[in-house]
Amino acid sequence: MDAERLLVPEASEEGRSRGGSRAAILDMLRAADDPLGIREIARRTGLHQNTARFHLEALVASGLAARAAEDRETPGRPRIGYRAVAFGPGGGRQYRLLSLMLASLIAGTMPEPAAAAEAAGREWGAYLGEKPPPFQRLSAEEAVAKLTGIMRELGFEPHAAAGADDGQYRLQLRQCPFLEVAREHRDVICALHLGLMRGALDLMRAPVTADELAPFTEPGLCVARLTAHDGAQ
Numbered sequence: 001m002d003a004e005r006l007l008v009p010e011a012s013e014e015g016r017s018r019g020g021s022r023a024a025i026l027d028m029l030r031a032a033d034d035p036l037g038i039r040e041i042a043r044r045t046g047l048h049q050n051t052a053r054f055h056l057e058a059l060v061a062s063g064l065a066a067r068a069a070e071d072r073e074t075p076g077r078p079r080i081g082y083r084a085v086a087f088g089p090g091g092g093r094q095y096r097l098l099s100l101m102l103a104s105l106i107a108g109t110m111p112e113p114a115a116a117a118e119a120a121g122r123e124w125g126a127y128l129g130e131k132p133p134p135f136q137r138l139s140a141e142e143a144v145a146k147l148t149g150i151m152r153e154l155g156f157e158p159h160a161a162a163g164a165d166d167g168q169y170r171l172q173l174r175q176c177p178f179l180e181v182a183r184e185h186r187d188v189i190c191a192l193h194l195g196l197m198r199g200a201l202d203l204m205r206a207p208v209t210a211d212e213l214a215p216f217t218e219p220g221l222c223v224a225r226l227t228a229h230d231g232a233q
Contacts, residue, residue, distance in 0.1 A: 021047060022055045026064055026084060035068040035081025056082045057175075060155075066095060067155055067177065080153040099178055103185040114191040121195025122202070128154075129200035140228035143206030144169050147226075150200050160226075169208070169226040171197075176222065182215065190215045190222065197224060 025041055042052040059065035060082070068083050110116045128150055132138055138146070144160050148171065151158040155177030161170050173193075176182055182189035194213040201208055211225045 021045065021051075022058060025052070025055050026059055029059075029065055029082055029084035032083070035083045037079050037081045041082070080155070096180060099181045100184065103181050103188045106188050107185050113185075114187045117188045117191040118195035118198075121192040121197075122199035125150075125196035125199025125201075126203045127199075128196070129203035131203050132205065138204055138206055140167070140169075140206070140208050143201060143204050143208045144171070144226060146204060147171065147197060147200055147206075147208075151197070154196075167228040169228070171224040171226055173213075173222045173224065174220055176220075179220070186215055193222075194224070 024045060028041065028044060029036060038049050038053050038056065041047070041056065042049045045052065047055075056065060060067060064085055065082050066085050067080050106116055107113045130146065148158045148160045151171070151173060155175065156173045157175040159172045159174075161172070162168065176189075178189050190213050194210060197210040197213070201210060207229050209227050209229065211227055213222060213224045215222045217223050
């Protein structure tokens with residue numbers, strides 16, 4: 001069955017309306033030379049940004065679109081955009097397969113796979129993060145908010161909350177973009193994400209550390225434990 005026929009049910013007028021919006025977004029992605037961000041899609045379609053995000057994530061889940069870094073000429077971390085997936089042999093599964101292949105390579109050949117993955121994550125976290133201006137000091141709350149935004153742009157559905165103890169934060173991460181690979185190679189993927197958070201916080205000169213990432217505390221939920229230091233909370 002054609003993957004586009006699976007986008008939404010056709011049984012109701014509401015379903016047809018959602019399908020029309022989603023098909024229009026898919027056409028935009030296919031016509032674009034570069035990945036399009038949520039704001040651009042919302043502007044072109046007149047949809048609310050949350051609605052545009054909902055349709056884009058549905059297209060990703062259906063294998064019709066993929067997340068990609070938008071090209072930018074100014075310094076700073078690239079925003080996450082969306083592009084259409086060209087169907088051919090293997091369909092939209094090639095990136096998931098590539099992720100699985102690379103994760104298995106690290107797990108099978110590195111003497112310390114988790115350490116290697118965390119080190120790679122730190123480098124990418126420093127690349128994707130945003131360094132504050134000289135002499136500017138972020139509060140713990142500001143740093144956690146920026147980290148939450150980075151994880152959202154990477155495809156997670158994050159939610160940060162202060163814990164019962166002073167200086168403790170819990171960053172809940174749902175909708176892992178590498179969920180299927182993480183289930184097979186948890187030590188690699190989760191260490192990569194923990195390193196990414198640590199690298200981003202280091203770049204921000206944040207008074208916060210990412211202490212641990214507890215995977216699958218509930219189905220589809222991972223929790224990062226963060227700690228603010230020196231009264232920064």
